[in-house]
Amino acid sequence: MTEKSREYKVDYLARVEGEGALYVKVRDGEVVDVKFKIFESPRLFEAFLLGRMYYEVPDITARICGICPIAYMMSSTHAIEQILGVSVEGPLRQLRRLIYCGEWIESHMLHAFLLHLPDFLGYDDAMQMAKYHHDLVKKALRVKKIGNDLVALIGGREVHPINVCVGGFYKTPTRDKLSNMKDELKQGKELTKELIMWLSKLDFPDFEQDYEFVSLKHPNEYPMNEGRIVSNKGLDIAVNQFEEYIIEEQVPHSTALHTYIKGRGSYMVGPLARVNLNRNMLHDESKELLKQVGFPEQCNNPFMSIIARVAETLYAFEESLSIIDVYTEPDRPRVEVVAREGRGCACTEAPRGILYHRYDLSPEGTVISAKIIPPTAQNQKRIEDDLRTIAPSIIKLPHSKAVWRFEQAIRNYDPCISCATHFLRLQVDEE
């Protein structure tokens, strides 16, 4: 028999957040089908936001994701504030940035060291890896914990913080309370430098693509809560033009909607995109370290996203320290708001990439429409494109190694499937 077909599949992908699967089918050495499936059951957030009051939205949307609740709280509060005609400035704006730094740290460290690094070293998980790299894992856990402590210090707890609201916070931290965290943050910063040096010695698969990287861009700072949406291929739009340029479509193999840039195709969001597009906005130490480890000016290798993730962790420590240094307690914990009718949208940089929210409110402040486009939904199509292009080199490997490498290619994106569902599953078929 000359026709040979093989399937590569993983019915339930490990080390990603949520339920996804991989499917790749190869016939006569040609890749004929690639699916990054999402079978996470839908939770229908956009539907049950209808009829809720605007002030309930941040707490509800936080529950979309246990890893990045701050992202959901930030995108929703900014969108609603646009409708209500207020902007949050000064120390309150800086506190929002500070809590986001905490989330970037804990989420990036979780992914880089507990979920992604075992792929590079060939371990099933971080606990197995710790038997051979005990100090490394301990340091990574220590850094992760500092990120979580920062979120909890401002937000009340690390998962689903309670202190974020439309207009600002319920209660702002005292200067002393923040200053007390400085030693830990400095320690985290130094540990992160060591970790980056360690990661830079990894063996990265030789794989580059001509990506369209998309992120926010802000004139004065590394992007988090504000900015225009830009790409390396000429996209440069205001957030309220998002839906004109970025199209969502439903595909049968995913409970997450796919997205693409109108007239072009898939694109990448997340740390690699952000670093590529905003490297000049990093602080000195993270900039310097990237140079030191020889990170390319424009990095087109998705496997190296692990470096970008930890470089951003370092940035988040630098940024936290500089925010705390000049923090003064605001007079009021939040800007007062009054309900009014209108449409508003916002995009913020979740750890995994841009997170778009758009709402319509009634004159009384009731939600009458809601749309949420999470980063993993945006990366899905790009992930499938990566699997398709990397497949010819991978299928030469023994089957189990090939499957492992396919999985690693997915984990490059730190997919958060719980988020993407309305959102993932991977299976590879070889014929």
Next chain:
Amino acid sequence: MGRKPKLAIFKFTSCDGCQLSLLNLENELLEISRAVEISYFIEASKRVLKGPYEIGLVEGSISTPHQLELIKEARRNCRKLVAIGACATAGGIQALRNWKGSNELMKYVYAAPDYIDTLDKSTPISEHVNVDFELRGCPINKFQLLEIVSAYLAGRAPSIPNHSVCVECKLNWNVCVMVSEGVPCLGPVTHAGCGALCPSYRRGCYGCYGPKELANVASLAKHLIKTGRNRGETIRLFRLFNAWAPGFREVESLVD
């Protein structure tokens, strides 16, 4: 050396936040992995060891036909089965669909809802199988999770306080936000576990740990209405992450 007891973590419909609590025990995680064999934990590991498992932790609610089968299998495979978090103990926020049915809601999110297989209702684990312990919270308190695992390993009953958030608030010396500022607060009827976090930040409790045993929801709901909240607002307060929990579920009929 004896064989280590096996621990399994199952996920159903949820946000991953509660199982993440285990990975958020950064200071204890490596110690835990020495005390138990983490045998099934897809979010953290590719390695899958066969059951039976000494302890199974279940995150998430049952909301698809497939999950109905999986939860029964999980029960058969675990000596102790613990439901963790509001999704697993009460159906979660996705149980808001239980009032409308999911078809109408699905149309709103997905253009072609036919591809998607879900049940009409999102329900807690205990509605389908026998559960040894229910750990409340949206999200759970990670130290309470550690207590449950430690207790079962030691062969004793877990010690988890079941009083109300009000009691925790007093223990924190908080000034009551409802009495002093008229802020609506579910503290009197909500299960303890968070350490009265919201009132400590000058906001009312929003009930993320669900109703405590024998909570007098009717009395609180009437008080809220008497002090100026309208009916819709009062019902909405209970219609969040534990909306389907008995106690909160009936709130609509209690405010007529």
